[in-house]
Amino acid sequence: MITAIVCIAGIGLVASFVLAVADKYLSVQEDPRIGLVLSELPGANCGGCGFAGCDAYARALVEGTAPNGACPAGGEAVAAKIAGILGVEASATEKRVALVKCCGTRSEAIRVGDYNGICDCNVAAMTAGGDKGCVYGCLGYGACANVCPKGAISIYDGLAKVDKRLCIGCGKCVSVCPKKLIELVPSSATIHVLCNNPDKGPSVRKVCGVGCMGCHLCEKNSGGKEAGHFTFQGFLAKVNYSNPPTDEQIVAKCPAKCMSVDPLLESGH
Amino acid sequence: MKVVKSAFKFKGGVHPDYNKGLANNKLIEALPMPSELVISMSQHLGAPAKCIVKPGDYVSRGQIIGERNGFISVCVRASASGLVKAVEKRLGPAGGKADAVILDTTASAPEGVEMLGDGPVLKPLDWENSSREELIARVEEAGICGMGGAGFPTSVKLNPPPGKRCEYLIINGAECEPYLCADHRVMVEKASRIRLGVEIMRKILGECAVRIAVESNKPDAIQALSEAFADISGNVEIVVLSVLYPQGSEKHQIFATVKRIVPEPPALPIDVGCVVENVSTAVAIADAVEKGEPLLERVTTVSGDAISEPKNILAPCGTKYSDLVQFCSGTKETPAKVISGGTMMGFAVPSLEIATTKTTSGILLLSSRRVFQYTSGPCINCGRCVRACPMCLNPADISKAVEANDISDAERAHVMTCIECGACSFSCPAYRTITQFCRRAKNSIRARIAAEKAKAAAAQNAAEKKEIQK
Numbered sequence: 001m002i003t004a005i006v007c008i009a010g011i012g013l014v015a016s017f018v019l020a021v022a023d024k025y026l027s028v029q030e031d032p033r034i035g036l037v038l039s040e041l042p043g044a045n046c047g048g049c050g051f052a053g054c055d056a057y058a059r060a061l062v063e064g065t066a067p068n069g070a071c072p073a074g075g076e077a078v079a080a081k082i083a084g085i086l087g088v089e090a091s092a093t094e095k096r097v098a099l100v101k102c103c104g105t106r107s108e109a110i111r112v113g114d115y116n117g118i119c120d121c122n123v124a125a126m127t128a129g130g131d132k133g134c135v136y137g138c139l140g141y142g143a144c145a146n147v148c149p150k151g152a153i154s155i156y157d158g159l160a161k162v163d164k165r166l167c168i169g170c171g172k173c174v175s176v177c178p179k180k181l182i183e184l185v186p187s188s189a190t191i192h193v194l195c196n197n198p199d200k201g202p203s204v205r206k207v208c209g210v211g212c213m214g215c216h217l218c219e220k221n222s223g224g225k226e227a228g229h230f231t232f233q234g235f236l237a238k239v240n241y242s243n244p245p246t247d248e249q250i251v252a253k254c255p256a257k258c259m260s261v262d263p264l265l266e267s268g269h
Numbered sequence: 270m271k272v273v274k275s276a277f278k279f280k281g282g283v284h285p286d287y288n289k290g291l292a293n294n295k296l297i298e299a300l301p302m303p304s305e306l307v308i309s310m311s312q313h314l315g316a317p318a319k320c321i322v323k324p325g326d327y328v329s330r331g332q333i334i335g336e337r338n339g340f341i342s343v344c345v346r347a348s349a350s351g352l353v354k355a356v357e358k359r360l361g362p363a364g365g366k367a368d369a370v371i372l373d374t375t376a377s378a379p380e381g382v383e384m385l386g387d388g389p390v391l392k393p394l395d396w397e398n399s400s401r402e403e404l405i406a407r408v409e410e411a412g413i414c415g416m417g418g419a420g421f422p423t424s425v426k427l428n429p430p431p432g433k434r435c436e437y438l439i440i441n442g443a444e445c446e447p448y449l450c451a452d453h454r455v456m457v458e459k460a461s462r463i464r465l466g467v468e469i470m471r472k473i474l475g476e477c478a479v480r481i482a483v484e485s486n487k488p489d490a491i492q493a494l495s496e497a498f499a500d501i502s503g504n505v506e507i508v509v510l511s512v513l514y515p516q517g518s519e520k521h522q523i524f525a526t527v528k529r530i531v532p533e534p535p536a537l538p539i540d541v542g543c544v545v546e547n548v549s550t551a552v553a554i555a556d557a558v559e560k561g562e563p564l565l566e567r568v569t570t571v572s573g574d575a576i577s578e579p580k581n582i583l584a585p586c587g588t589k590y591s592d593l594v595q596f597c598s599g600t601k602e603t604p605a606k607v608i609s610g611g612t613m614m615g616f617a618v619p620s621l622e623i624a625t626t627k628t629t630s631g632i633l634l635l636s637s638r639r640v641f642q643y644t645s646g647p648c649i650n651c652g653r654c655v656r657a658c659p660m661c662l663n664p665a666d667i668s669k670a671v672e673a674n675d676i677s678d679a680e681r682a683h684v685m686t687c688i689e690c691g692a693c694s695f696s697c698p699a700y701r702t703i704t705q706f707c708r709r710a711k712n713s714i715r716a717r718i719a720a721e722k723a724k725a726a727a728a729q730n731a732a733e734k735k736e737i738q739k
Contacts, residue, residue, distance in 0.1 A: 123706075
């Protein structure tokens with residue numbers, strides 16, 4: 001009994017001595033600001049800044065190799081706090097959120113087959129481009145929802161919907177979508193074109209009741225081509241987010257009903 | 270020439286319901302020219318051809334309408350004379366849209382518009398006195414790609430890289446896919462053309478042994494081939510393979526005929542001294558060289574229990590499926606599923622508006638009795654897929670890794686070796702779509718490798734630019 005106590009106590013003493021010496025001579029000097037910066041970052045490790053996680057971004061910030069304000073999740077508030085710690089200017093960035101550019105729900109967009117394979121858009125897209133008649137449209141098998149670190153994307157009626165309040169703009173859904181129809185847009189923009197089909201009107205109409213036909217009415221109603229609120233790719237209208245339209249009247253006038261005022265908010269649940 | 274029985278059997282494999290009796294005794298029938306053709310620029314493996322015609326052009330039969338676009342690519346020729354109505358993206362049989370030329374074959378060119386004649390588009394070649402290079406160039410300009418299904422450009426296959434020599438030319442007549450019998454009919458009816466194709470390929474590849482692999486369920490094809498090849502010189506054997514799916518896979522055929530094992534990708538059959546060509550490709554080569562006839566049409570089996578009269582049809586590339594179905598007197602009942610290709614590796618297609626390509630060996634229209642509606646369950650670790658996998662993989666492990674989104678684990682399990690034959694899904698009692706999981710993993714890995722390559726190339730470019738600036 002006594003032997004055991006003496007042995008353990010002896011090992012403890014020797015070990016503590018070794019640790020004390022190691023602490024004195026082998027300690028790594030870490031910039032205390034890294035911890036401070038890290039505590040300000042959201043800690044979601046979403047990778048939206050382009051670094052491996054919040055820790056890597058904090059280190060890069062303190063080393064001065066990363067721009068302040070690259071964190072899409074934290075936005076301006078966090079950038080300002082970090083600027084206070086580091087004494088640098090925050091580069092102004094507007095919060096960006098994901099937008100699913102499709103509004104072809106199961107009732108509006110036709111489905112050409114019954115797909116009962118793996119529930120993942122990328123896999124479904126390998127089978128004849130997916131079961132949706134419109135090959136540009138959202139398949140609704142939730143590849144984006146699966147990668148979203150914040151659970152901001154949910155699938156309603158065969159269509160992915162983003163909750164603007166939860167989205168941190170990390171862009172993971174943008175890269176995973178096989179149809180490439182998710183775009184990061186400024187969170188202040190309210191008017192969006194929810195279609196991704198650049199084909200001519202009749203062929204869009206064949207597959208979807210709410211597809212953009214490229215009639216240019218939105219452009220005309222928002223002040224013509226000179227106003228520059230819209231750009232066109234083939235027969236598809238796109239909102240020019242560096243100069244977004246503000247007149248919400250044009251949404252109701254869209255004959256294809258593919259425009260929407262802030263679809264990101266209304267989808268909240 | 271002798272007929273031998275294959276002594277080697279690969280591991281795994283399955284025995285699906287073959288259903289070849291529906292069409293394997295039907296003579297090849299030529300389809301009357303349909304009024305509209307949809308000729309895709311992506312009929313082969315590799316880069317799609319570059320379309321060089323525009324709407325309003327009159328093209329003549331055999332004229333090049335798509336130029337070869339890269340090393341692994343072949344040219345596309347117009348399957349018929351006519352007016353180019355449109356050039357637009359159309360859905361292909363394997364999914365994905367590619368540029369396609371919509372041809373109105375009823376229109377004839379007005380006076381003064383130049384068109385090529387109706388005779389042979391290419392000059393017939395005297396193959397015995399032509400050089401190897403001339404013959405390869407002919408195969409290339411005839412737009413020939415592998416007609417078994419994958420569509421690898423034949424001119425690339427017949428031109429082994431320096432330092433590699435072809436010892437065995439293997440002619441693939443296994444046709445192990447259920448329902449399909451296009452190759453079977455070609456072997457029975459065009460055995461002498463196959464022989465000519467083999468002789469031309471042998472001239473291109475240099476002296477090599479020839480093995481013609483046929484599954485034992487086609488005795489009439491074996492009979493026809495042995496008659497056609499009776500007096501051929503050199504080391505030629507017809508190898509009778511046991512009936513087992515996927516006997517028609519290139520790698521398994523090499524094992525079954527000459528007992529060589531192709532290493533993991535990116536190794537190719539030529540790395541073990543073998544070149545494998547489909548029987549229909551051999552016929553296409555014979556036609557291109559001897560008659561100067563480019564690859565414009567192919568034999569396609571239209572079968573399945575929903576079709577009124579299953580047939581083997583010689584149809585121009587670009588024929589819409591609906592035209593083929595109409596030629597077979599339509600459907601008996603509403604098909605529950607339309608498959609382009611065979612039931613094991615084919616693709617379900619959403620409509621009959623899709624057009625055939627150089628690789629379409631069959632179209633199957635199956636009724637609801639033949640189409641099983643399943644719900645996938647979790648893996649029960651029974652190991653049947655492991656036993657069935659002809660590539661000695663562990664499909665259960667791979668599918669579970671992909672399900673958990675762990676692609677790197679699937680890569681460690683050698684998913685890139687998978688040939689997507691479908692034996693695992695076929696044998697799974699839990700109806701798991703294992704092949705689909707493998708395809709998903711392979712696609713992600715390929716995308717990753719491509720991204721890494723692009724990144725490395727960009728970095729190298731930047732470094733070179735810096736050096737120039739210095």
